Amino acid sequence: MNDELTYLEVSVSRPRVGFFELASCEGCQLQLLNNEDKLLDFLNLLEIVEFREAMSEPSGDYQIAFVEGSVSTREDIEHLQTIREKAATLVAFGSCSCFGGVNQLRNRFMNRDWPYQQVYGTGTLPISPLPEVLPLSAVVQVDVEIYGCPVNKDEVERIITDLVVGKPVRHPKYPVCMECTAHGYVCLFDLDEVCLGPVTRGGCDAWCPAGGTGCYGCRGPAEVTNLEQLLTSVLEKGIPVETLLDRLECFGGFHKWADRLRRENHFPDTSQE
Numbered sequence: 001m002n003d004e005l006t007y008l009e010v011s012v013s014r015p016r017v018g019f020f021e022l023a024s025c026e027g028c029q030l031q032l033l034n035n036e037d038k039l040l041d042f043l044n045l046l047e048i049v050e051f052r053e054a055m056s057e058p059s060g061d062y063q064i065a066f067v068e069g070s071v072s073t074r075e076d077i078e079h080l081q082t083i084r085e086k087a088a089t090l091v092a093f094g095s096c097s098c099f100g101g102v103n104q105l106r107n108r109f110m111n112r113d114w115p116y117q118q119v120y121g122t123g124t125l126p127i128s129p130l131p132e133v134l135p136l137s138a139v140v141q142v143d144v145e146i147y148g149c150p151v152n153k154d155e156v157e158r159i160i161t162d163l164v165v166g167k168p169v170r171h172p173k174y175p176v177c178m179e180c181t182a183h184g185y186v187c188l189f190d191l192d193e194v195c196l197g198p199v200t201r202g203g204c205d206a207w208c209p210a211g212g213t214g215c216y217g218c219r220g221p222a223e224v225t226n227l228e229q230l231l232t233s234v235l236e237k238g239i240p241v242e243t244l245l246d247r248l249e250c251f252g253g254f255h256k257w258a259d260r261l262r263r264e265n266h267f268p269d270t271s272q273e
Helices: 027-033 039-043 074-086 095-099 101-108 114-120 153-165 176-183 227-236 241-250 255-264
Strands: 016-021 047-051 064-068 071-073 089-093 129-134 144-146
Touching (some): 016 074, 027 039, 027 064, 064 074, 064 095, 071 074, 074 129, 089 095, 095 101, 095 144, 101 129, 144 153, 241 255
Parallel strands (some): 016 047, 016 064, 064 089
């Protein structure tokens, strides 16, 4: 049996890969392990040398590093910088690593110490929290981003295949709305529900609208967005601006526009506190 890995009859090498996590739920890494029907074929593309959820003896010698999670502590910065020094290619894996994700909601608190006080009390913290939760790109150079909360397994396979064979990684330019329309799903705005599908980068196959839930923008802005029209649609439906803000602030990809919308509507600007 020939175990040589080829692409279009050209031999390619299996890169050494490590999976890492910072502040996260590790759900994006779990997505890979849940991909039972394609898992063996997928693993054949890679030589996984570090993956805490799947192996107990890491080697520490990797070429590509997939990093899930946001940078929330000084310890995260040190860990991320060490990973970056060792990796030829660093991949931001999921919304937390790309935008700060759900973790960056801490940035919206006027008292940013409050979450830690709720968890650890008022004594000495076992960690060194940063003033703000950051995406990976705020600390180190990121070579590739894979969006989503969680990531889409089919998209991850495509991107990893591109990395292995040396093809450029490309993301959809169209918004989630196009995927919704292609599947014939009912538009959530017709049900008077906020949906960020018109402005969010596609590629998830419209998971949330398929389940009857409006998009929360976990994949960040599409290449061309019309946020002003989105606001107009929300107001025409009589939906409170606060409801739109909740969506825009959830994963961090729209935080700049959310901050401006907050100021223009005279809501407290927590981003500067």
